[in-house]
Amino acid sequence: MLSPGIIDKLNQQINWEVYSSHMYLQMGAWCSYKSLDGCAMFLTQHADEEMAHMRRLLKYLQETGALAIIGGMEAPPTEFSSLVAMFDKIYTHEQFVTSKINELVHLANTEPDYSTLQFLQWYVAEQHQEEFLFKSILDKIKLIGTEGQGLFLIDQEIGKLVSNPGALEATSNSATAPQA
Template sequence: MLSEPMINRLNEQINLEMLSSHLYLQMSSWCAYKALDGCSALLSQHADEEMAHMRRLIDYLQETGGLALVGGMQAPPKEFNSLQEMFEKVYAHEQFITSKINDLVHLANTEPDYATLQFLQWYVAEQHQEEFFFKSILDKITLIGLEDRGLFWIDREIAALAASGSKEVTAIESTPQI
């Protein structure tokens, strides 16, 4: 059985994962509105992934006798000054989520709650991958730039990343080149 502090922190993480999903879904919509189809597809996929992270936490709470609590939240931001600013916010958000996962790991380690500690290792590895992934997108934006046709090329690069992660986005690859 989980301790009350662990149940509370896992519930907090459930709601942070839901917030992440909503944030990326809103960003996906902003990108679609700006005709950045590749970025929109990638962020939509990422929103689904974050929802899966939330469900994984809910399942763990239920398996261990805890009550999952899904709360309300504020709407995520809907406007961004640039694609770079938006991805900087994604990267900062992922760093924040990593810090929250690390707090959970610390709690599991100090209680000690070895089952939860083992469960959380997947999230530790996932957060490392996500930070690396979004940092690489920011690096591509810096390398290519957003002037002239840079925005077009960035969107194509991100479309390729999205296509490699899901079959739903393969139509983007077959779009005629300009």
């Protein structure tokens, strides 16, 4: 049985995952409006992944006999001054989500709730991958630049992450892969 504190924090995390999904959907809509189709497809796919993260939390609460509560949330931003600003916002948001997962892990470890601690390890690894992915996208944008054909090239590069689903995993796993 989960403690009320763990249940509360898991429900908060459910809502952060839903917000993340809505944020990525909105950002994808903005990219589509700006004719950045590769970015739009990538962010839409990422919105789906965030909902899968939410469903995983929801299922865990249900399996433990706790009530999952999906609350209201603030609407995500709709305008961005640039693609760099938008991806900066994503990177900052993912760092925030990581801090929330870390708080959950700390609480589960402190109580101790080893079942929840084990369950959360997937999220710890996932957040590492998320931060690495968005930091690498920002690095590529800064490397290529957004002047002239740069924006087109960036959109194409990010679009490749969608057309090859394994590319998302390969990009995020390269940080932990052994060097030859």
